[in-house]
Amino acid sequence: MTPVKGYEKKLEDFFPMQRRCSNCLGCKFVPYEKIKSNRFGRNCPSIWYYNFNTYSARGRFQMGQNLIEDGTVGFEGKALDVIFNCQSCGACDIGCKVTRFNLEPLAHNIALKERAVELGKAPAELKALTALLKSQKTMIPGAKKTDRAKWASGLKLKDLSAGKASAEYAFFPGCQYAYDKELQQKAKLYVQTLKKAGVDLGYLGGADMCCGGRAKQMGFKNAFEAQAKAMAAVWKKAGIKKIVTPCSDCYHAIKRQYAAIGIEVEVVHAVELIADLIKAGKLKLKKANDITVTYHDPCHLGRLGEGFIPWNGTEKKILNQVHTWEPARPRYAGIDGVYDAPREILAAIPGLRLVEMERIRENSWCCGAGGGCSVSNPEYAGAVASERVTEAQATGADAIVTACPWCEKNLSGESSENGTYMEVVDIIDLVAKAL
Secondary structure, X not given: OOOOOOOOOOHHHHHHHHHHOOOOOOOOEOOHHHOOOOOOOEOOHHXXXXXXXXXXXXXXXXXXXXHHHOOOOOXXXXXXXXXXXXXXXXXXXXXXXXXXXXXXXXXXXXXXXXHHHHOOOOOHHHHHHHHHHHHHOOOOOOOOHHHHHHXXXXXXXXXXXXXXXXXXXXXXXXXXXXXXXXHHHHHHHHHHHHHHOOOOEEEXXXXXXXXXXXHHHOOXXXXXXXXXXXXXXXXXHHOOOEEEEOOHHHHHHHHHXXXXXXXXXXXXXXXXXXXXXXXXXXXXXXXXXXXXEEEEOOXXXXXXXXXXXXXXXXXXXXXXXXXXEEOOOOOOOOOOOOOHHHHHHHHOOOOOEEOOOOOOHHHOXXXXXXXXXXXXXXXXXXXXXXXXXXXXXXXXXXXXXXXXXXXXXXXXXXXOOOOOOOEEEEHHHHHXXXX
């Protein structure tokens, strides 16, 4: 495993960027041409909830500058609160790409976390999760490695782990689908649906484990890289070339985070594959479902679902003013995430009506679960989820549909601002009903 040259940045490497931030507010609001109302015009959960500038990407740039320049702020107290109450959802990054182009607030936020972790200053709850990752190969509290493959009971999936069997795709469920009792049933539906369409599937049996992507979101760089290396070794032994996963976090981790450290394997999200099977006529959705739904774009499937592009150029200035790069630097603006596939699936279900929320696609509002916040600060994560339920209710829909188990878990059971609830549905439930 060799990290792509130029990928890793230390906190000090962001110093020029910290100074360039012009306080344009792009990290706080949906891009102005996309705002439909003042009520749902915010993009960053952190600044929305805490309502203090330091909790924005702009504020974190300032704080980072103070941390590395003059020591007026230390990695303690309120600074740690600011650093770790960030879902790493990337909304600030997308807003910044529209207004500034040359800043990387998401990477900077993660670099702040990584430095705090290096100093041993991470929240105890997050340290416990990474300890669990090391001992049980998952970050689901209470889960055990010995139970990892139980979700697949009765499916008769080929076990690819020993390299003696082969399949076109290895089904990689992700930790939530593997361990959560309710979500296990949805993992089964994904497998049954794909097999019904003739997809050649296998899985890793007891060798399956966490992708480790959430450790990177939380700032535990070494834990993430160790887990990614272990996962890559399992894939190599099994001879796996293509992976299909229903988990948006796993999709992002494999497509972007793994590629950035030199691990490359083809990965598709299950909704991409299902949408293609519907187009090809291999899945026919015939049964009507008289329901109105709204679709929640998961952060890691949508704006963070773009593939990694290696770059190792040089930053330059034109007339000592305008920052540019040679060669041109990749711009992750979120527009090439997975947005159409889930909507195409919903459009193919007879009788179903889709009504969109105001914040969708690359400007979607986070469910609140990212960056470990659902464990380290569940009150905050719940408030973020409640805001999304409020927005969903405003559409008049009967239910929220999503394609991410973390979103499904965090949105379920959260009421809107007026105290009422909405049903949260996995997209595979609707597909299964329509078959």
